[in-house]
Amino acid sequence: MERRTFIAGAVAVSGVSAVGGATLSAAAEPDGSGSTADHVRGVTAITKVFGAGQKLVAVAVEYDREIDGSALSTSTFAVTDRTVTKVYANRTAELAERGSDGRYVIVELSPDDTAAALWVTQQGSGTGTATPSPSASSSGAPGGGGPKVGDSTPGGTIVAAKASLVQKGTVTTARGTRYPATGTTLTTDKVVNLIVDDFQQFTYDDSATGQTLKYNLFVPMNYDPRKRYPLVLFMHDASVVNVATEGPLVQGLGAVCWASPEDQARHECFVLAPEYGSVVVDDTYKPSTLFDATAGLVEAVTKKYSVDENRRYTTGQSMGAMMSLGLNIKYPDLFAAAFIVAGQWPSEQAAPLADKNLWILVSQDDDKSYSGENAITKVIQEQGTEVGTAVWDGQSTAAQFAADVRNLEKQKAPVNYASFQTGTTVAAGSGTSAHMGTWQIAYTIPGIRDWIMRQSR
Template identity: 35%
Template sequence: MDKKTILTMVLAGFLGLAQAQNNSTIAEHVKSATAISKVLGDGRKVATVILEYDAPISNRSLSPDSYEVEGKEVVGIYSNRTPETAANGTDGPYVVIEVKAEVDLDARPAPPTEAEMQEKKERDRMQGGPGLRAGWSTGGSDEYPGNAVVLQKKEIRTRTGKVYRADGNPIVTTVETCPVADRFTQEEFVSPYTGQTLPYNIFLPENYDPGKKYPLVLFIHDAGVASGPVKQPLYQGNGATSWAEPEAQARHECIVVAPEYPVITVDDNWNYSHHLDTTIALLKELQSRYSIDSKRIYTTGQSMGCMSSIVLMLKEPELFAGALLVAGKWKPELMGPLDRQNIWIISCEGDSSSNTLQGEAVAIWRQQGSDVSEATWEMTQTREELSEQADKMRAEGNHLLFTHLTGGNHRATWFVAYGIEGIQDWLFEQHR
């Protein structure tokens, strides 16, 4: 994590603390409490909590069980002179609590509430049958919270020896930051076809220069957050944020665009909504506002977003230089023309619908004379190991690639697929 970015955002959060305190609980001697989260494949998760005290805290007075963070595993506690993580603690007014934040390959969305079940029944009734339909909303109720509740369990001491006892009162974070997601800004685009508004998130490189040309990555979310808050595509997984991470930007500066669709854009009956035409119009409008390399526009998406990307490529075969298609599908016999485009497909073996139908599309491409690189990767490998596997596939030199992840399930595909350097490198190598 970029320490400069974290420090800046935490300090900025402290400046706005007075307003936040009206709705939160601050324990005696604690001036502020900040939760810093990061976005992983299975969504935003708090990684660090920083407590600002009214006096420097003795690092020696802290132990691994000085605090608990509700629902999270604490992996490190120390004090610091500045509100940031460090290799070693030092006396200072900030207590840094690091918590375990890693991908859970078995993560599932929260079960629907009774009210949500009733909403679903009403939607199904109005649609004329069960299941998702293009043009309808799912409710966008998936949540990826960025707050935390801390409990002090043992007494601690200031550098001068004053004792701060554990009083049992919860310390509720008053500031939430998510360094990479917070770099995106939120805008709206009015469809030239319907007049409806499409909200979207956009990321510009830190030192954006209008005199340079930048590639653009379009990320399309899955159905789980359709009609959710505009920032939800930034929190549901790292399909958008992985391209904006400091390490990724250091290798490939790019603009990232992540719309928040108000409805289902495609469905399993191969229907799609007018919002995909609006997306094409948005990309063309962005090209008039920003310095975008028209020969290096890329699309990617998971599940519904993957299917939407396929439709966009079929509708506009000259628009995209390459695509990363994650956990999606389309009618195989309609995908034949896509063998002329640069595509990397990723599916889990446990996602039989995506894996089977995408496999049938690949078979059609081969029948048409196209070479397709195909491999199976163990999905529990480290990010570095997965990147090495990607480099092996890249070395084959084909513009069509299909990766099967062992086991897994539909959602687990995007828990793994994004942020793999070898795949990112491949995508940015593609030019129209």
């Protein structure tokens, strides 16, 4: 599947192109004469999704000649409101550990810059926040003082990926031609959204409920209908309701982590991420008909593609975690395993979960979800099912989390329950709650996903 490229605003008039307000000749002199800007053929913004959401992480400047990467440095370019961390040449408009001489100069930018954030929530993202609205709860959880079932007020905003930069130093071609510094401002005219662009967008009409669902679907790159593939359903939290269809892909890692090249190399699978137009469930635990429509969507995708019915999985955060629990109770044959992140469900309904493979992750200072999961796992144990338990430090390194997963797996329980120590899921002053901080970390731990993928119904 080819990565789609979104055009953000290229302009062409009578054979000339406009970049940053300067009119550039369509044909550069072959010997390198003319202004430096004449040799720029395009500027591409590159985005990447992190736990806190999508960010603009690089700009790729395309020249008309192959560029000598050895002559580049972080001072070669200045990007408005951004910190340049790395500059190198490359053959394509892509990030690389090590560059190679090519027509593109990749200008990498700090993801910690305030201006990097492209997903901005009303509940705090750590890098940028919108003005709070009455529809957004302080914890980011549905119910309580937050959004109610049927509320369609968006809790987050997708910011367009744009950047402006100036070439402040000399760029030298592989043949030695020098393109001197220039005061011309270059602006991005294309966008490459890493992993996000590998999803397709569709709508599903559910005949049983009359509901229409927008959804994103990742199809394995080398899909072969003669094979059978696992499917992962990701359901977003209440802050993502009623935004663009791509909302579940840019709000954090919950959907895109399963579609990363690294995960797909280990576990080829479909990834399904609906975009809900309104809140589906709140703390009354009486979901709207979008709940049942979601089960219909899973079945419809299973029938359309070669999906293994015994290896369908569900995951979600907050509202999505609640839906994952509820769907496992109401539709016990739908999923083989579930990754539950910062959610809860009435314990008096939890007995059927004793027959499920679950990995539960919550923060101990997320009062509602933590107490809710404690009640659920108590019921599961009372039903005679073993529950493996562990307490983790949310600030652990990747290696430490990998060891944490292995140690919990050694308990050989069908239900694994890990909780983050109080105060370890959020940085001081970030404005992010422990509730939201949980899922910003949860989907960065590949060992949990590996465990999920080993389960079968």
